[in-house]
Amino acid sequence: MSAFASALPLVSLVTFLPLAGAVLLVFIRGESLKAVRAAALAVSLLTFALSLFLFFGFDGASGLPEFVERASWLGRGLDYHVGVDGLSLFLVLLAAFLTPIALLSSWRAVGDRVKEFSVFMLLLETGMIGVFVSLNLFLFYVFWEAMLIPMYFLIGIWGGPRRVYATMKFVLFTMFGSLLMLVGVFVLHAAHHQATGGYSLAIADLAGLALSPALQTWLFLGFGLAFAIKVPLFPLHTWLPDAHVEAPTAASVLLAAVLLKMGAYGFLRLGLPLFPLAAASFAPALSVLAAVGIVYGGLMALIQKDMKSLVAYSSVSHMGLVMLAVFSLNFEATEGAIYQMLNHGLSTGALFLCVGILYERTHTRKIADHGGAAARMPVFAGIFLVVMLSSAGLPGLNGFAGEILCFFGVFAANKALAAVSVTTVILSAAYLLWLYRRVLLGPLKDPGDPRLRDLDKRELAYLVPIIVLIVFMGLFPGVFLRKLDASVSRYLDAVKTPAAATLGLAPAPERGQTAENRAELER
């Protein structure tokens, strides 16, 4: 197993196999929808199978990146450098797991330009995985930006009536943040060159720079804005409901499940470890924004009339909790945040799939147009129930395990915000159960509607794996959390030691010798 794993460039394979598949698809004839769909699904399933080798081969004892591959690319520190550690491993798996599901879910919904659709979905998968596995800041940025292109096309071509507006808003919002981050990349590159005389953009090298507090503040603002828009953190969330409502189901699934995680992942991978002093001083303010997002997203979800925008606002609320946990800067909260990202990916992805299934049958997403569907679709009602309870955090399912860790961690950091954040349990139960009652229970809205048939085999094939995982992750969180422990400890050391040293709480002799560099940078 490990011999096999070490013989192959596994991370590169997982990252670029979808890209290779996309190139292949361009050159096969687009007339045979069956062949195109089967080929795309096969490529994404193979990618998922390969990513499982990462999961089983991952040791996690050291907390350092594993499966590392490094090659010179453009020179001057712009290297190809990939690997996975505890922070990124499960996000890679999540992207690889959900892409085939999203592709399978689109088989009926997308009938136009299927080849192009499949190509963009596979390109998106490469972009998403690439962001998570990059250990070089330049490579990270390339994937971060490149991934916008397929999402732009997916929403813009296969989306709803206001798709052009939604997709432009999505791209311009995201790019605004990331272009300022680009300036930060230049500054870091120059700062590293000044401090060491060499060239590097390896994230580990950059974390070793002792940047001046003023410089850290500016850089944190640049990077933080890019990540906060992506999460999205209140009040930068306005692009999200538009993008979600207009996107086709498959794109919504990946947008909610994976793309939003990139923002939180950006804070964990770059924002906090690279600029620990600034992070420490901004954490309280950002925590408050995150807490506001929890309540605001929940309340907005309550009053939505469109099922998709309800789920979109629930994402704002749930990601608020994740961000609050990230900014709490302690062990439980950080593990909870990472675990909760996966849970949110699964349950919100599944919620979008369920909404998509209803939409395919009735061609309306308005809550008021639905009612009593459970009578005709009992299996669907059962699955929807599990998904919904997972999202609401019912004990025994995955959402509970993540939320409880987050709450413990947040409580240790700030009791008032913990009290605010617990409202997410009440709010999400309220808007989800109410949605369930209005859509699935009660008298059948249109008893003669022949379109309300229960799930077919294809739909079961993509929903059941999610349900199994939801239950499994709820019952055995240790299987996953174990792999995180060492990485999270290392991450917290990187974030907290410099801040403590500045405040005079702990001796940090190795930081003393960099005082010269710091003085040089300040000039």
Next chain:
Amino acid sequence: MGSPLALAPLLAVTAGALAVLLLEAFLRKKDSEAPAALTVAALLTAGFFTVLSWGEPGLGAFGGRLVLDPLARFLIVIFVALGVFVALMGLKYAARMGLALGPFCGLLLLAVAGLMIMVSTGDWLVVFLGLEVLSVSSYALTGLRLRDRTSSEAAAKYFLMGSFAAAFFVFGLALVFGTSGRLELGSGVPGAAALAGLGLIVSALFFKIAVAPFHMWAPDVYEGAPTPVTVFLTIAPKAAGLAVLLRALSPILRAEGAAAVLSPALSAAAVLTMFAGNLAALRQTSLKRLLAYSSIAHSGYLLVAVVARDAAGLVFYAAVYLFMNAGAFGVLIALSGRGFERTSLDDIAGLGRRKPWLAAPLAIFLLSLAGFPPTAGFLAKFYVFGAAVREGHIALTVAAVLASLVSVAYYLKVIVAMYMREGEAEQEPWLEEPALYLVVFLCLFGVVELGLWPGNLLTIIRQALPGFF
């Protein structure tokens, strides 16, 4: 006399120009493609001689008035490639639009000769010589669609404004020579009169490069000129003018006194240019005019390289811009019909369905112009803006990336038209233009290759231009 190799590229192009113009007199067949073939041959010969002398640090001729140094060689190679692209693009276009191919090719070669003179000298007077050879040929090229009013109007406008610029240049030259007695590029500016003279010369070059506020002529001229000529005008005079500015200003930018005035002024011009180009492009409904404004914005990005004194970045950006801009205009030419051009956004609505093999390259060129990774346009911006940050111009860089954000909106607007709107179902036939498709393919290859594996070119550039400053 100096080394004959230093003169060989220039001689090849000039001889080619004369031969093409003479050939015109003896040709029986009106629609012969011989002039284009001769043009390509002359350009490739020039390119061959340039590459042949690659190892030599700097070859001189005419007592050092003409110097073939690494920067000149890079730019000459770019001009040769551009000339070949334009000649191939114009081959069938000339026949369809009623252009005379002989004069088109002859003037093109003369313009390239002017460019070569401009970039391979360290003497203001020789720069002026090259500039005028370039300008006169450009005026004529712009007005080459004789029966088309916009073409003639563009030529007249370009000529009038260009003459003013030439006058500025000469007057500035007189001031510089009169006060300092020197004509070398990069010599210091003692006193206010010389500084004013330098300012006039820089303004004249800004005019050629289309830097705001001297850019007003550019959109009309770029739109009115025959499209292959537009390709030439949006790339070549910019690259040459910026190279001259780089040679002239980088020693001054490094010195303490004059840099305090010059550096903020150049930065302001760069920011103004980027925003003037990008904001105006937002409102365009003609793709040709949109690309014209976009090329003004790119003048601004390129000017950032001058402010940062980054010769390597300038060369790389110019090479990348050659591919992405020529490619985008190449697709535009492939859309034109007999005797008319299809340039409005309505014309390309639904192109993604009608002609996917033209729409996809255009989309990639536009994404590259917008600076999305992993295309070459991203790397070009990355290196130029990165150099600006290294030199401490953080505010300029922030302005530049925000300007790029504005540009994303209109480049994506074109993609929206191609892929997210439905056009008329009418199927125009494919044009039988293998040469044009070859150019588009080469540009596509360049944009992808330089975006993903630019390692070789970067190594060559870094080896050749390390000690430029």
